[in-house]
Amino acid sequence: MTVTIRDVASRAGVSVATVSRALNRSGPVREATRRRIEEAVKALRYRPNSAARSLITRRTRLLGVLLPDLHGEFFSELIRGIDHAAQMGGYHLLLSSSHDNANDLEVALEGMHGRLDGLIVMAPKVEARVLGPLLPANLPIVLLNSAASGLECDALRIDSFGGARELVVHLAGHGHRRIGIINGPPRNFDAEERLRGYHAALDAAGLQRDERLEVAGDFTASGGYLAGQQLLAVRPRPTAIFATNDAMAMGALSAMLDAGVAVPGDMALAGFDDVSSTQYTIPALTSVRGPISELGARAVARLAAAVSAPGTTVHLEESLPVTMVLRRSCGCGEAGGSGSGDVQGGAAGRDSVPSDQERTA
Amino acid sequence: MTVTIRDVASRAGVSVATVSRALNRSGPVREATRRRIEEAVKALRYRPNSAARSLITRRTRLLGVLLPDLHGEFFSELIRGIDHAAQMGGYHLLLSSSHDNANDLEVALEGMHGRLDGLIVMAPKVEARVLGPLLPANLPIVLLNSAASGLECDALRIDSFGGARELVVHLAGHGHRRIGIINGPPRNFDAEERLRGYHAALDAAGLQRDERLEVAGDFTASGGYLAGQQLLAVRPRPTAIFATNDAMAMGALSAMLDAGVAVPGDMALAGFDDVSSTQYTIPALTSVRGPISELGARAVARLAAAVSAPGTTVHLEESLPVTMVLRRSCGCGEAGGSGSGDVQGGAAGRDSVPSDQERTA
DNA sequence: GCCCCTAAAGGAAACGTTTCCATGCCGGCG
């Protein structure tokens, strides 16, 4: 029923070894012979059995992708980048999401054991010392936006620190002296980096830190709403707020509006990630955009390189530069006729919206 | 270096056959023997080689997932549903996205050939007669939100038709007689279903169809902006607009605001999908929510059933019921103090926002 | 003319499982 390499061989009048060499270009085969073999392959609709192949080759052409429970748009853009690069390189993706903690991660890794040629892990909530022992040895690994100090693998990240710093510096440039921050969840790598950037910016601008201006959040809109209320209650009031992601910024924006506080008139506001809906809040939201899909693509490229040249194990960390996207919520941008954000005149997509002002970090 | 079942067998003092039986519970093994084997497994850190296993078993515990190039949130919620169910059933996901057309689909399917136990395909742009020949035979398949008439596989979908119809009936209930629609891309299954629902609602309400009120869109925000402008130019003007997804509704909303048209005062507006940012537009957007993650979970369940009981091939189609989420943009909902949408008092998440009014279709 | 070297091709082992069949053992029944 199933057609094997042996069928192809006998139809082409050669041995299986020759068929294998012809198909993989792994040895000398006469041109005429190759043609006969290819005809037989077509006629029989032969497909090599990948299980048999990996059994002997010890290669699966499979890349594992382990992600935390992600907010929508980031997730899909990352996958897109990974997927596209993987297709180019002839790899397939074994995806598993919803792994926020070490336990889930361990289970998922256990299940994938031995099926992979490489692994991409995004685990911003797991510390390096916990993560290390979980990761399989002898497997190329790329960590994404995760703590990786001293781990035996590559680490790629969006430059959360630099983006946050630049954004807060920008707010200070508007003249704000009291700038509040809505933090991400505790023990989250990205959240900590953004807080670090906030501190660095305050220091650079010669502003005092004030613990009451640093409130807890959880990367959700409702968390942002609560945090926004909390910041509004601080006296003297901050005049600007940096929410460490867009969802919280939107929640905070709702809190402002409910409290009758005008944005950006009474209070400047900025987010992080530049999720697409930042354009549709009123006022449109200033944010920081990272090259998310490129992050994924690079991770795949690293793995592909490691697979094809094993032993060449130079583990490096890299931060991908981000871009500030200035819109009205921080006090930038023209007032505009309608206050409808920055979609004007039916501009094509979010990447070509004319009224965004970008600045690379 | 790598530890095989043979190592386990010799350490436990039994044959490989017995080890296999013990590990798979596929035959009688004395309790004492089993314990010795399990100890050996632990001591040697033995992991069965999945390639060898699939080679002889002809099972891979891999489910293919082919998706089109999807807008953010839908995508991630679907994956979440699929992934969770797959983990429960002991399956892994082979993911491949960005397949809008038949060609891409064919390439992707070709690459996965033979590696899968089952397949989930979402291809709303591909017609059934085109899709059919591409799909591998002898493999359990579930189609998602796709045209499937006469195909040899299961088909699951969000009830786009019913949701659209109910929504437009609701708009008519507000007293609107001229209701415009912003269509999705041509030849898109969901788009066609929603248009069909729109027509059904008009008929049910005894309203005339008017071709000028049916404008083209492409499921993007900027497309919605253009379509919105187009509808605003129609005389007599429509008093309500049904955008067939939320992104276009947001674009249309921008167009209204830019034109000085008040929503919902001068023009009612509603979308579809209930993407999370619908809560943050002003006014908050009325929409239709589908059980997206359940859609994915059901698909997996179907496949799992088909795998474990082959031959039992009853192919069925099913539409999952949707829920209207009424907010201010259609004229429903309290005016509210601030116009900040429906996030009030820091309600937990989008699923428990108190001021949403839901109605199951 | 002979030998050696190389290109082309074949035979067979190996990869690590599962599973079919055979075997030994024991208890119970005739």
Added chain:
DNA sequence: CGCCGGCATGGAAACGTTTCCTTTAGGGGC
């Protein structure tokens, strides 16, 4: 006491490749 049947186990084939090691043929250099 002999036989039968079921339980626990072992031996070995099979899955479909890749690859190592031969074999064969032909061509060029001496």
